[in-house]
Amino acid sequence: MKIDSILKFFVPNDTSFFPLFEEGASILLKASALLKTLMVSETMEQREMVSKQIKAVEHEGDELTHRIYQQLNKSFITPFDREDIQALASALDDVLDYINGASQRINLYKPKAIFPPFIEFAGIIHAAAGELEQLLHGLKDAVKNKEKIVQGCITINTLENKADDLYHNGISDLFEHEKDTIELIKNKEIFGTLEKAVDKAEDVSDIIKTILIKMA
Amino acid sequence: MKIDSILKFFVPNDTSFFPLFEEGASILLKASALLKTLMVSETMEQREMVSKQIKAVEHEGDELTHRIYQQLNKSFITPFDREDIQALASALDDVLDYINGASQRINLYKPKAIFPPFIEFAGIIHAAAGELEQLLHGLKDAVKNKEKIVQGCITINTLENKADDLYHNGISDLFEHEKDTIELIKNKEIFGTLEKAVDKAEDVSDIIKTILIKMA
């Protein structure tokens, strides 16, 4: 047990983290919506424009993460463990980073066409972001929303499994059918970055689960 | 000195982490034995079957890591620093992740043949896992086993150097002699993942060394 936990009995919780995490969730939702748009953009110019918008949203996320850390330094007592707040902020930021990473690679490598599974994959990322928004919203009153939070974590796990299959089949497909090695290299790396975004979304839900366990 | 260290003078140590780490070591040993089998499996079907077994072992590892973290949250006093327990659990899990990562890539990319150095490399990983098992077993009575632990860390360092040379020569060989670019891409990435597994095994031994230094 840490000294923080002992002090919690005497000092009221600082709840100002919740609006910050809700802001993080809505930034993520915005980025993932743009990612969906990117995947159906037909011209290089459109893709460039959308990927610039995603980069701007990623900057918003960076600033938010910075504000959460500052808040952490100022707070005497936190609503849950300090490491968990930090882990949560950092994992949320990672999801955003990988969304931006995939988008920047599309803009940079200029694949001849968007590899079709990317469209469905972006949809899964967006759905996971929506679930995370619900989860982070529910965290404000975690005890009351326990059932809902557990359910949301299961949904994210299901989405991650779906993404995993899609990734698996897509990469097999690339290696079997893509005869242009350069295009294969491009799409393989973009796909790998997209896949990490989903992995990190599951990490966020795992951290939330841990927080819930500690509260029980 | 942290408050934990001060409290240690008054409260008996919780030793329940040792069986968990020994379980971690035996999971790792199982995964690395399967990796050796994978490298000598001749058909795609065999490889697919073995890589599924490795994935299942990796899940066991994930669950164990989770249990270690839960134990950490419940423990008032830990046998060594909290960060070290966490670092140890996380590095052990990383070795397993890279073993699984290499195995999944073999199953996914379907290289035409197993690149011969992979067989020896899997042997090195398995040998390192065996050393780690000894180290983690010795940690239960670290002061008594100090000499043995130091010796085991040296062995792992030697294995890592051997792996490094093997990797170095193998990659040079690939770039010089593999004329099929697609096969080169596959084998280069599988090799890179195998190499990280050995790196992480050395990280585990470094963490154990740190723990030993603190105890001195």
Added chain:
Amino acid sequence: MKIDSILKFFVPNDTSFFPLFEEGASILLKASALLKTLMVSETMEQREMVSKQIKAVEHEGDELTHRIYQQLNKSFITPFDREDIQALASALDDVLDYINGASQRINLYKPKAIFPPFIEFAGIIHAAAGELEQLLHGLKDAVKNKEKIVQGCITINTLENKADDLYHNGISDLFEHEKDTIELIKNKEIFGTLEKAVDKAEDVSDIIKTILIKMA
């Protein structure tokens, strides 16, 4: 507020970290100077020799990081937060790792020629290392040097933006003009490693900024 912060009112600071960080900065400067030399080395033999020197410098860095961690374990009170010292040491070590990683890849992959943008890129990394040296030197008297530190962080940010553009254009150029896929794979990966070195240098300056904010 952590127990450390409370104790700081009663116990004098341990300042022995500053010489260690200055040593870290000078190791980094040495490695980045060698990286510049590597990029203009004309024969494979010269490159091999320089990359061995870089590897030796990287080992120096590893030992230093180890000494910083040991110092951290022995210190009752630190000049700034424990996590920040650890983060600073680890980020400095990461810059060095990526410099060594790029250099080892050049030695290992043996690209037919050094891709021209690498020369300018190594110059940017060296300039960033020079700025970090000033920053880490200034940290010894952070309050007095505040203005200078802020200015140095801005310079590093400018260097990172320049590196970003150079990377962006270089990768586009590779995908458009490099017809030898094997050479493309080599240079793309070397470039990616160089780019991470600059990213990590910016991380170091971000950590320094955080330390400064806490002191204000």
